[in-house]
Amino acid sequence: MAIKRSSQENKTPRKRTSPTSDQQNQEERLLSSEITVQETQSSEDGIRPQKLADYIGQKELKKILNIAIAAAKVRQEPLDHLLLYGPPGLGKTTMSLILASEMGVNCKITAAPALERPRDITGLLIALKPGDILFIDEIHRLNRMAEELLYPAMEDCRLDITIGKGQSAKIRSIPLPPFTLVGATTKVGSLTSPLRDRFGLIQRLRFYEIDELTLIVKRTAAILMVTITETGAEEIARRSRGTPRIANRLLKRVRDYAQVEKSDTINQTLAAEALDIFNVDARGLDWTDRLVLSTVIEQFNGGPVGLEAIAAATGEDAKTIEEVYEPYLLQIGYLNRTHRGRVVTQAAYEHLGKIKL
Numbered sequence: 131m132a133i134k135r136s137s138q139e140n141k142t143p144r145k146r147t148s149p150t151s152d153q154q155n156q157e158e159r160l161l162s163s164e165i166t167v168q169e170t171q172s173s174e175d176g177i178r179p180q181k182l183a184d185y186i187g188q189k190e191l192k193k194i195l196n197i198a199i200a201a202a203k204v205r206q207e208p209l210d211h212l213l214l215y216g217p218p219g220l221g222k223t224t225m226s227l228i229l230a231s232e233m234g235v236n237c238k239i240t241a242a243p244a245l246e247r248p249r250d251i252t253g254l255l256i257a258l259k260p261g262d263i264l265f266i267d268e269i270h271r272l273n274r275m276a277e278e279l280l281y282p283a284m285e286d287c288r289l290d291i292t293i294g295k296g297q298s299a300k301i302r303s304i305p306l307p308p309f310t311l312v313g314a315t316t317k318v319g320s321l322t323s324p325l326r327d328r329f330g331l332i333q334r335l336r337f338y339e340i341d342e343l344t345l346i347v348k349r350t351a352a353i354l355m356v357t358i359t360e361t362g363a364e365e366i367a368r369r370s371r372g373t374p375r376i377a378n379r380l381l382k383r384v385r386d387y388a389q390v391e392k393s394d395t396i397n398q399t400l401a402a403e404a405l406d407i408f409n410v411d412a413r414g415l416d417w418t419d420r421l422v423l424s425t426v427i428e429q430f431n432g433g434p435v436g437l438e439a440i441a442a443a444t445g446e447d448a449k450t451i452e453e454v455y456e457p458y459l460l461q462i463g464y465l466n467r468t469h470r471g472r473v474v475t476q477a478a479y480e481h482l483g484k485i486k487l
């Protein structure tokens with residue numbers, strides 16, 4: 131099947147120029163849903179909602195958690211262990227902090243790759259106070275030893291420590307206060323079933339709707355004391371890949387642009403201008419998203435094609451394509467996954483100004 135350029139593209143022929151690596155890195159950081167060190171430490175803290183009532187979106191999840199919180203408070207017990215899964219940037223850490231604040235307890239935050247040695251996890255567990263929340267990000271990456279220490283801790287509030295080696299090894303059990311484990315993962319299918327089965331609540335976070343992201347952008351703008359119009363907020367929301375973390379990051383870049391342009395209000399034109407400069411297109415796609423789609427179209431007739439073949443043809447890492455780029459392209463219906471491979475949809479052809487013959 132030959133690919134013909136659309137009339138629009140014929141009128142304004144666009145050369146596909148490779149971005150410089152600096153430019154590409156900058157774009158990647160802007161649209162990556164991964165949290166940055168800076169965001170973990172400070173800039174997200176003032177922006178994160180503190181109470182469930184201030185948390186925008188994820189209606190189903192909020193409903194379920196409201197019930198769990200109310201019931202746990204009446205019983206004067208900690209919340210059940212909770213597993214949150216879904217793409218990065220959708221608010222798993224924020225939700226864990228909110229649960230701690232609603233329950234009036236502390237939240238200890240860690241990530242599985244930081245729990246390499248048994249003492250890393252035992253240290254955290256021993257320091258917990260009654261009712262505390264232990265948040266473990268990327269929980270699918272826990273090693274076996276850490277995971278096996280968690281089983282009796284989750285089930286019986288007990289830490290089983292092995293003392294000595296070989297035949298003389300003994301197990302000493304240390305009682306732990308009742309606590310709540312909140313596990314977060316982007317890959318729920320990679321969790322072992324014994325670990326998954328120990329969570330009382332397993333909940334998925336979904337991509338946000340444009341109207342929800344618009345509210346989030348307006349809320350953050352108010353916190354940052356930035357004036358933004360409804361359509362300005364909507365423009366940022368539309369380009370945020372369904373992800374609050376990206377919406378807030380784009381808002382900050384648009385704020386910079388407004389400042390340089392000496393504009394005291396962010397309106398739709400200004401937001402669109404700024405985001406065009408940052409190469410974030412009208413649907414929030416960046417250079418790599420467009421490269422993935424146009425490669426499947428031009429080199430594989432739109433698919434079906436396997437992930438490895440796309441990776442080889444684009445020079446991108448297969449895992450990065452699968453975990454960072456694909457979820458949103460699937461969500462907006464630009465890509466389909468079939469048993470024979472990935473297929474680009476008509477909507478993607480139209481977005482890229484290409485015609486499927």
Ligand code: ADE
Pocket residue numbers: 177178179184185186187221224346349374375
């Ligand atoms: N900031 C980031 N995520 C948010 C959310 N879901 N609601 C309100 N503010 C947010």
